Amino acid sequence: MAMGKYSRVDGRKSSKWCSTVTIVVFVGLCLVGVWMLMSSSGVAAPNSDVPAQEPKEVKQKVVEIFSKQYEDISGDLPEDTGKEEHPESSQDESTSNVEDSQNLLENVEGKNESEEDSKREAETDEDAKSEDNKSNSGDRESNSEGGESNSGDGDSNPSGEDKRMSETETSTNEQQESEDSPSESTSNPDGGESKTDVDSSVEEDQSKDQASNEGFPAGAQSEILKETTADSGAWSTQAAESQSEKESQKSPLSKDQNGYKWKLCNVTAGPDYIPCLDNVQVIKKLPSTNHYEHRERHCPDEAPTCLVPLPEGYKQPVRWPRSREQIWYSNVPHTKLADVKGHQNWVKVSGDHLTFPGGGTQFKHGALHYIDFIQKSLSKIAWGNRTRVILDVGCGVASFGGYLFDRDVLAMSLAPKDEHEAQVQFALERGIPAISAVMGTKRLPFPSKVFDVVHCARCRVPWHIEGGKLLLELNRVLRPGGYFVWSATPVYQKLPEDVGIWKAMSELTKSMCWELLVVNNDKLNQVGVAIYRKPMSNQCYEKREQNEPPLCKEDDDPDAVWNVQLQACMHKVPVGASDRGKQLPKPWPLRLGKPPYWLTSSQVGVYGKAAPEDFTADYEHWQRVVSTSYLNGLGIDWSSVRNVMDMRAVYGGFAAALRDLKVWVMNVVTIDSPDTLPLIYERGLFGIYHDWCESFSTYPRSYDLVHADHVFSNLKKRCKLEAVIAEVDRILRPEGKLIVRDSVETIAEVEKMAKSLQWKIRLTYSNDSEGLLCVQKTLWRPTEKETIFSAIA
Known part of the structure; x- marks a missing residue:
């Protein structure tokens, strides 16, 4: 028991x-x-921070997606660019992948760091408040989340964990939104804007991670890329500035996009300001204006960095070809010329438009009749065949050049600024090439022996005075065998003054060995025309009894024109079989794509090859770039493009590639680069010498598109890049496009300035050290003004 x-x-x-x-x-x-x-939970937080752990992989993925999209519309690509095995599935997933990767990259790249820091601090404060509310709610899940945030690594660095989690949540939300709203990259047919969307977050790392080279020559074309190296060598020898000066020029570029303080130009010329032609203070001090010195270039000591204002009520220009007949009055609000020349059918006011009946002082009944009258007077002129590039002196509103497009002829039209109010501005607004220039005391900015015809219709130039100095300048630019077409009252009127001028001109042209081929009268317009021909040999010069006008000295270079004074002398005609000017160029359009006879294999081209091979490679390169990238890959409506500027033309390949479009291209050869401008003319194109450290001799808002191929990286060695961009802004129309091909560093600098100007970034692309940028100017103007005292009357 x-x-x-x-x-x-x-x-x-x-x-x-x-x-x-x-x-x-x-x-x-x-x-x-x-x-x-x-x-x-403590382990999950760091794992969720994908961008922080694998940024390179994410960036590369976005770059690959952008590469695939750009590959579809770019033909100037590397031949070894890899392609996807399953393009269909890639295209289906591209939208969400691009948006996901872009959002992730935005957290990694650190672009606009100040904005990101402030955003993250705000998110951290919100998370802290949320956690306090959760810890007081009594809910088990909330307590658990609060415990996670306060445990382990969270205690040692709470703000860092909260920041990463907040970024992940933001990225997730943005991803959901992108899935609900498809990316433009799949909906935009032209592809221009879509690439900008992707590239806006990866542009700074593409130069390191990108494996392909869209928009740039590769494979057999790779030699063209040597142009950067070739020109860099030449420019580096000119970089004599001190290191401190270089740094001072670069200092504005180190600012962020809000660091540029653009101001509006306060000048007497207002919206029509041309810095080198409106230097009022210098013009006032000129000792004489008898030779039109006041219409010549007088650039300010320092190029302005202010922006030219827009005319009140400015509108998008009328498109070509309708612009040849009418333009918006608000864009060029000047009526004086209509009052003075309206009876000659130059220009008339019609409501909110200015209309151009196509007439002129010598062709009141239309330019086309006058053009055909010249052809009938001398059939050998052969518009659009033998005659392709002409110079029209004293062009007025350039109706003669405007209607020569119908005959496949390019006219370089020039007239002095304000001699007839806004005449050159009218021409450019109409879509007709023209520059503000004058036959004054200096040589024209063109090479010798390049124009097929020089034309003067009542151009008011006293050719016969001072030993014929001005007519001798025409002799310099006129090719041997070329024609001078002169339509003026001394040709067909018998007033005493006209008779005297005709006699003086007859003696002068005979002593210059010009042959008078024909004098003909147009009964409809009641005017006459005299046509002369320049000799193709030196026989006449050698047989002259008197050496008047004298022959120029042997060491006088006829192609040296930048700020060179006129001389009353003549250059001999070339005699060597391979000398330029010995033979006439091939008929148009055969002359466009073939190296001229005087470009020999013994010469070295700009890019280091034998000159003819260099020329051909450049021609093929730009044909490929334009047809496969520019026309389809930038989202540009080319029907809205008429006036085009190539800031560094080299051989004129870019202009040649645009031949089939209804555009004209002003080819610029800078004074510090190889002198290839004669070759451009020989091709049947035209251009001008210029120094981009100074303003161009054109009115504001002249061009629809400006092309800058390796221009800015060279210029910033001796100019203030901010001033050059301000000049591009001046000559570019609102909604106009700027295409830049340059080093990645320069592309980044130009893009920052473009953003500060409120321009639209349409495309940024880079590979290794080379970049491509396409931006679009807007109507934005600053409100603060800067007075340019040199331009105040």
Whole structure:
């Protein structure tokens, strides 16, 4: 019994002990479970920060997607560019992948760091407030989340964990929005804007990660890329500035996009300001204006960095060819010329338009009749065949050049600024090439022996005075065998003054060995025309009894024109079989794509090859770039493009590639680069010498598109890049496009300035050290003004 009793007592003790052990084990398991939950949460937070751990992989993925999209519309690509095995699935997923990757990259790249820092601090504060609310709610899940945020690494760096989690949540939300709203990269047919969307977040790293080279020559074309190296070598020898001066020029470029303080130019000329032609203070001090010195270039000591204002009510220009007949009055609000020349059918005011009936002083009944009259007077002129590039002196509103497009002829039209109010501005607004220039004291900015015809219709130039100095300048630019077409009152009127001028001109042209081929009268317009031909040999010069006008000295370079004074002398005609000017160029359009006879294999081209091979490679390169990238890959509506500027033309390949479009291209050869401008003319194109450290001789808002191929990287060695961009802004129309091909560093600088100008970034692309940028000017103008005292009357 006793044993039984004790036995029952031990059983009860064992039962209590078991219960205790069970409770302890249960509590322990709960604690372990809580610890495991806390541990798993502590590990999850860093794992969720994908961008922080694998930025390179994400960037590369976005670059690959952009590469595939750009590959579809770019033909100037590397031949070894890899392609996807399953393009269909890639295209289906491209939208979400691009948006995902872009959002992730935005957290990694650190673009606009100040904005990101402030955004993250705000998110951290919001998270902290949220956690306080959760810890007080009594909800188990909320307490658990609060415990995770305060445990482990969270205690040592709470702000860092909260920041990463906030970024991940933001990226997730943005990803969901992108899935709900498809990216433009799949909906935009021309592809221009879509690439900008992707590239806006990866442009700074593409130069390192990108494996392909869209928009740039590769493979067999790779030699063209050497142009950068070739020109860099030449420019580096001219970089004589001190290191401190270079740094001072670069200092504005180190600012962020809000660091540029653009101001509006406060000048007397207002919206028509041309810095080198409106230097009022210098013009006032000129000792004489008898030779039109006041219409020549007088650039300010420092190129302005202010922006030219827009005319009130400015509108997008009327498109070609309708612009030849009418333009918006608000864009060029000048009526004086209509009052003075309206009766000659130059220009008339018609409501909110200015209309151009196509007439002129010598062709009141239309330019086309006058053009055909010249052809009938001398059939050998052969518009659009033998005659392709002409110079029209004293062009007025350039109706003669405007209607020569119908005959496949390019006319370089020039007239002095304000001699007839806004005449050159009218021409450019109409879509007709023209520059503000004058036959004054300096040589024209063109090479020698390049124009097929020089034309003057009542151009008011006294050719016969001072030994014929001005006519001798025409002789310089006129090619041997070329024609001078002169339509003026001395040709067909018998007033004493006209008779005297005709006699003086007859003596002068005879002493210059020009042959008078024909004098003909147009009964409809009641005017006459005299056509002369320049000799193709030196025989006449050698047989002259008197050396008047004298022949120029042997060491006088006829192609040296930048700020060179006029001389009353003549250059001999070339005599060597391979000399330029010895033969006439091939008929148009055969002359466009073939190297001229005087470009020999013994000469070294700009890019280091034999000159003819260099020329051909450049021609093929730009044909490829324009047809496969520019026409389709930039989202440009080319029907809205008429006036085009190539800031560094080299051989004129870019202009040649645009031949089939209804555009004209002003090819610029800078004064510090190889003198290839004669070759451009020989191709049947035209251009001008210029120094981009100074303003161009054109009105504001002249061009629809400006092309800059490796221009800015060279210019910033000796100019203030901010001033050059301000000049581009001046000559570019609102909604006009700027295409830049340059080093990645320069592309980044130009893009920052473009953003500060409120321009639209249409495309940024880079590969290795080379970049491509396409931006679009807007109507934005600053409100703060800067007075340019040199331009105040």
